[in-house]
Amino acid sequence: MSENTVKPFALDFDLITGLSQTKESTKRPLSKMKGMYADDAAFEAAVQNNDPLVYEYYELDLPETPGNLLFGTSILYPGKVGNEYYMTKGHFHTILETGEVYYCLSGNGAMLMENPEGDWDIQYFTPGQAVYVPPRYAHRSINLGNEPLVTFYAYRADAGHDYGTIETKGYRKLVVEKDGKPEIIDNPKWKE
Numbered sequence: 001m002s003e004n005t006v007k008p009f010a011l012d013f014d015l016i017t018g019l020s021q022t023k024e025s026t027k028r029p030l031s032k033m034k035g036m037y038a039d040d041a042a043f044e045a046a047v048q049n050n051d052p053l054v055y056e057y058y059e060l061d062l063p064e065t066p067g068n069l070l071f072g073t074s075i076l077y078p079g080k081v082g083n084e085y086y087m088t089k090g091h092f093h094t095i096l097e098t099g100e101v102y103y104c105l106s107g108n109g110a111m112l113m114e115n116p117e118g119d120w121d122i123q124y125f126t127p128g129q130a131v132y133v134p135p136r137y138a139h140r141s142i143n144l145g146n147e148p149l150v151t152f153y154a155y156r157a158d159a160g161h162d163y164g165t166i167e168t169k170g171y172r173k174l175v176v177e178k179d180g181k182p183e184i185i186d187n188p189k190w191k192e
């Protein structure tokens with residue numbers, strides 16, 4: 001299938017739940033995130049208990065060419081592992097120079113970003129807020145509320161996902177709950 005054989009189409013995404021009635025989502029239970037949370041004991045206990053669904057999102061089957069866009073919703077459920085809020089794995093794009101835009105439909109949370117040069121940043125999601133992830137920044141969504149955090153995203157279809165860097169080095173920063181509020185701390189597992 002080449003870029004110009006893609007026919008126009010429309011898809012439904014609920015404004016509150018983010019769910020589509022017509023497409024199957026990709027699901028990430030906690031067990032798919034081994035080593036990513038700071039508290040390994042709390043992680044193992046939750047996986048053994050009921051291996052909760054942490055997030056789900058939609059992956060479109062479009063040709064991965066520069067002219068196509070991949071888009072869809074991401075639904076990140078509320079919860080914590082130890083005192084660390086539920087989050088997505090996060091990734092760099094394989095084509096590092098690829099940006100991405102996320103628009104928050106419901107819930108509240110944050111996008112934690114860092115680039116290979118060592119800069120990091122956090123931007124907050126509330127309904128109606130769009131967050132821009134510039135080229136070179138790894139990005140991870142974090143749910144800081146009690147409702148699902150629902151975002152709509154779009155990015156160049158050839159960008160690819162690089163998970164390896166995050167899996168081996170981790171993020172520089174973590175977001176944990178302290179005295180009932182989010183606090184950004186250094187990741188004790190982070191490796192230079």
Ligand SMILES: O=P(O)(O)OC[C@H]1O[C@H](O)[C@H](O)[C@@H](O)[C@@H]1O
Binds near residue numbers: 057072074089090
């Ligand atoms: O890839 P993860 O960090 O697990 O996040 C899951 C998904 O979240 C977002 O919706 C991104 O736009 C997707 O490209 C990504 O695959």
Ligand SMILES: [Fe+2]
Binds near residue numbers: 091093100139155
């Ligand atoms: Fe991305």
